Amino acid sequence: MVFLNMIPRTLSILSSSLVRSPGLIVVSNSIISRNHLNKFLYSTTPSIDKLKLQQEIVLDAAEEKQMAQEVIEQVNSQIERNEQGRLFAIIHILGRQTKVTPDDIIIVDSNSFAPLNGDKIKFEKVLLVGGADFTLVGRPLLTPGLVNVTGTIIEKDLSHTRTNFRKIPRKRHMRFRFFRTQLTMIRINEIEIKEKVAQRKDVEGGDRLIS
Structure with missing residues (x-):
């Protein structure tokens, strides 16, 4: 309960549109369950493995x-x-x-x-x-x-x-x-x-x- 009361204050201080928590995710000042948003997050954010494959070594x-x-x-x-x-x-x-x-x-x-x-x-x-x-x-x-x-x-x-x-x-x-x-x-x-x-x-x- 204390954690939920702190979320609006955190949003006002950080002015962020996306804050992750262990059980909840706050997007645009609305609370959505993590399970419903996993598909959106992982489809739009490239994985670490893909980022590693895209790295290019530039030689001197x-x-x-x-x-x-x-x-x-x-x-x-x-x-x-x-x-x-x-x-x-x-x-x-x-x-x-x-x-x-x-x-x-x-x-x-x-x-x-x-x-x-x-x-x-x-x-x-x-x-x-x-x-x-x-x-x-x-x-x-x-x-x-x-x-x-x-x-x-x-x-x-x-x-x-x-x-x-x-x-x-x-x-x-x-x-x-x-x-x-x-x-x-x-x-x-x-x-x-x-x-x-x-x-x-x-x-x-x-x-x-x-x-």
Whole structure:
């Protein structure tokens, strides 16, 4: 009884809109049972666990630069000792991105792909290359000369017959069209990292490709 008499005085002193007590909760000068307000409180107030997950550790600029330099040195060490493992790459060819590894066979579906059987080609537009412990990502392409991805044309053939049907309603117009596209099969010969990472050149920027 004494506690209830003290609530209005406490509200007038603190001027708060929410005061919690062991058995009651006072909201806007009205007494409501705790059970009826639990759902509202816990639905609007984030939990401590969620707040912990939202925390972000901001590193000092010097520490971040030092960490980046250590990672670059480890990557360059693996490249120098040829310990990067089996490499994979993502190449850009005829408007499509394709993931490849050595000895893969990829099929290019296009009538305008010029190379003939037996021709060796080098893929200049490499978006990404990775090994067992690291991955190099371009923005959007890796620097030309950093990675060497080559392939050989092993076969050129036609696809299965495809059907195109066109109908114009109320015009008595119906047409069937049968066509086949040219398929080119390419075997990936080699994926190799030719240079160390983050090595400055005397002249930069003149060898960039536009995708």
